[in-house]
Amino acid sequence: MTEPIISVTDLGIHFRRNKARRRSFKDLFAGSARRSRPGEFWAFRNLSFDVAPGEAIGVVGRNGQGKSTLLKLVAGVILPDEGRVRVNAGVAPLIEITGGFVSDLSVRDNVYLTAGLHGMTKAEVAARFDEIIAFAEIEDFVDTPYKHLSSGMKVRIAFSVIAQLDEPVILVDEVLAVGDKAFREKCYGRIDELLSAGRTLFFVSHNERDLRRFCSRGIYLDKGKLVLDGPIADVLDRYNADYNNPTP
Amino acid sequence: MSTTTPPRPRRSRAERYRSALWLLTKRDLRVRYSTSALGYFWSILDPLVMSGIYWFVFVVVLDKGGDIGEKPYIVFLIAALLPWMWFTGTISDSTRAFLREAKLVRSTSIPRTIWVARLVLSKGLEFLASIPVLIIFAVIFGAQANWNLVWTYPLAIILQAILVLGLGLIVAPLVVFFRDLERAVKLILRFLFYASPIVYSTLDIPAAIQPWAALNPLTGIFALYRSGLYPEQLMVFPIVMSAVISVLVLGIGLLVFRRYERAVLKEI
Incomplete structure (x- = not known):
């Protein structure tokens, strides 16, 4: 064992x-x-x-x-x-995922901040930045203040950051009930991927x-x-x- | 999707603490300066206006310029008002350290003392950025600097950081349970402004009460800040007392914080 x-x-x-x-x-x-x-x-x-x-x-x-x-x-x-x-x-906790985001700062600043608080270095965030934005499908809003995003976009970018943390343990707390159906499927797809890559899931x-x-x-x-x-x-x-x- | 990337190497606790502290401090400063056009100017305007008012009252109106504090009085005032801004700003913000950031506290597992430490650091950096104001006034009004400055000023900064962190660690968790404390703290801060040698010098206090004034750790700290420009302010007893009390306060702060930490996390 x-x-x-x-x-x-x-x-x-x-x-x-x-x-x-x-x-x-x-x-x-x-x-x-x-x-x-x-x-x-x-x-x-x-x-x-x-x-x-x-x-x-x-x-x-x-x-x-x-x-x-x-x-x-x-x-x-x-x-x-x-x-x-x-x-x-x-641990990558998908709990209260939008909590760390500051409404006055841009999406870019927020991604660096949240990922950083979860333990990523600046270089690591920079390497994953495009992927995070692409997954959330908000390429056009990178420099928009976070408060101007729609609530769906807010959840998407928040999920995207945590899902990219690449930590061995993932915690998911019904956050996926939000967002539209297509994005929910995408999130599930991502969780499947992480599971098959050997991550530990707590759901x-x-x-x-x-x-x-x-x-x-x-x-x-x-x-x-x-x-x-x-x-x-x-x-x-x-x-x-x-x-x-x-x-x- | 790059699911093939290996799990990231784990960083040490100290390293994580430092990077999270720095991130939050930078965020504080960025939010403050990106939302106001005058930014830096605001943080020095407050102590300058206060200095102007006290200078007007004591020197112009009451004509006490000769027997209160030391000359030049305006420099004497600014030398203590700038660190006072750091002190009062951190303590009053620490009453909201958890409540304002509740969502963020609930979603990250960083060591909780960071929520207070980041206030000490961001206000401290603002204080450091305001030091040129003191230098400019000292030059204009011809205050004589002495070499003690080299060690007294940094020592004052270190002592104040210890004291403010300790007080913040006491205030921040307790306010979560006793909301009244927020108002009490405001009142105490206003009292402390006049109970500390800011508009006057410790030497202006009647000799009989002077040892009691040393129980206020700010007495020794402000004396240290001023001693580089006003050699008579280098008073050993209040300075030693302030060092002892500051360290003691930090110790108490860590104990209080540890005791209330889990309850705070449930409450917010």
């Missing part, structure tokens, strides 16, 4: 149920922050699994069961309260067809626990049995 590329051990994270509740200044000086206060709940606990390089994993579960949270933990954009996630390779979706298309292994999260970790077909069958919503 090869060294796992992602290793999740006893992972747990909790959130506050009532976001609007403000903390008082007293909390600032209160003791242990680890103890779960009333109004806090665990999104999940004691999650453990390993991912081998090249695996494609689909995360299955109902809304609010922590699928996106798990993805964010793997991406390192939030931190666990318990346990740990070890990722032994670079969150409610779409059973997409899950079956890309993933070989499934992880089923429910009620704060890892219910099943196995071949994607088994996981989907179990999920459908539990919530009895057969898809066409």
Whole structure:
């Protein structure tokens, strides 16, 4: 067995149920922050699994069961309260992809900025720049301020940058629901390419067809626990049995 | 599509930190200067207008030119107002360090201290760019520079960077939970402007209170900034105190930041 590329051990994270509740200044000086206060709940606990390089994993579960949270933990954009996630390779997170773009700057500046924040050097961005723009099909808007792009174009360029990161691990969080059908197909094509090039995929979706298309292994999260970790077909069958919503 | 390219070599943590910090700093400066025609001019106009006002009030109206601060008073003012702009700009911006960049913070995994460090750096670069103004005024009004300048000025910059980073690391995460802090910080900054030796000199303070003034780390830092032009400002006790307090503040800042980091990421 090869060294796992992602290793999740006893992972747990909790959130506050009532976001609007403000903390008082007293909390600032209160003791242990680890103890779960009333109004806090665990999104999940004691999650453990390993991912081998090249695996494609689909995360299955109902809304609010922590699928996106798990993805964010793997991406390192939030931190666990318990346990740990070890990722032994670079990550290309397709999560909130338009987040890094600044509306006042041109598309060109934004591409360099976002790619740079994800760890690319200037030379690497320069080498891929034309490809990124071509994939997003916005050749005529390279020097346009980002805010003047249509929302479709914004998503396209954002996807294009992350998809060109060439990191060994790709995280996809239902971002592909946006954009027109043709572009969505193109994105899927790109993911297929990356998979066949041996990348590791972590995929969150409610779409059973997409899950079956890309993933070989499934992880089923429910009620704060890892219910099943196995071949994607088994996981989907179990999920459908539990919530009895057969898809066409 | 070039799916054949091998995965890129991973860069070290320090290298990634540096490049992300530099990228965000450059972005800050570029956004600020690409959206306003006068750009650089704005960043020096503010301290200049302030200096003009205080010079008018104290020298022209109250005729205190002889017994407040040191002569030439306008140079004395500018020498502390320029670093004050760096201080107040960074601290007040750090109240929005996470809130304004929430989307970007949520989508990248760069070390979170960068969100504060980039403010310290971009405001610091603006401060460095404003130093020629001080030089021009010093030349015009005939302020005498001495050789201490060679070490006191850089030391002042380093101490201030440490202090401002420490305070920013305390303020930035706490504001996410205590929104009132944003207003409190504004008020404290205004108070601190008069509680620090900017329009006056530490030597103008009654001798009995002077040791207490040294508890404000800005006292020693501004004294250092001025000592290259005004040798009497080279006061050992406040300067040593400011160094100790600045390092202490940075230590506290790192602790506070580490404790609140995960909660901040969930909250924004």
